[in-house]
Amino acid sequence: MAMDILLTLLTVVFALMVVFSKKTVVAAFSLLMTLLSLAMIYFQLGTVFLSAVQVLINAGAVAILFVFVMMLINLEEFSNNRERNKVKLVISTFTMLVVLGVLALVINNNIETLSIVNLSDSSMTALFDKLFNSYFLPFEMATVLLLASIVACIVITGHEKHGKEELKEQDKMGVE
């Protein structure tokens, strides 16, 4: 129970930071931490596979994509990050240690879930059995959806041939 409350508190704090932080970069990294704490909750609940997927896809790909887009768009937000602030260093180290401590507690509590005997038991096998039998068509449709979204991204963000001069002007503005 104490573990549940601790994880909930961690998630709530980072979720509040997503909404109420002034800087978008801070919000993006708070979202990353929120998704990681959600992954810890999934782990605590015993859905190990979904926890791993959450870390890989949502935290690893989606949240980092946000940061990359911010680097493309808001150049001025990154300009004053060169100077090293000691307070920031202390705060970020403290945050990292808290998250690490919670993660260690979760793993310590669920050490028997991690053993191979439990991982290969019925729940995982049943999950994949369902995914590749009764949900095979939706699964394949999801791959088509992903392909369509890749094509859509390329089409939407692709350079137009007559827009090259405009882009050069934009680059100059960015340098200035």
Add this chain to the structure above:
Amino acid sequence: MSIYYYLSAFLFCLGLLGTIFKKDLISMLLCVELMMGGVSLLFILFSKSTGFLDAQLMVVFTLIVSACEVAIGLSLIIALYRKKQTIYTDDIKIITE
């Protein structure tokens, strides 16, 4: 475990709040992701409390759809920035113009 139900509701409501009151498009998309996180958590809780395994698969599909949504949303934001040089919703009046 029941505290997680409140957490999922809280995450959804907080994401909704952020989506409504944020001014720039990237922050709005971040808040939509927060809502997605709340919904996924609720799916897993449902699966755990009823033993209904299909709900866990729904989470996988939700994840795929949210990844597509974020990719397309961010590329739309980049396209908009190239055209209008802004990502703030107050500056965009394409429909009302």
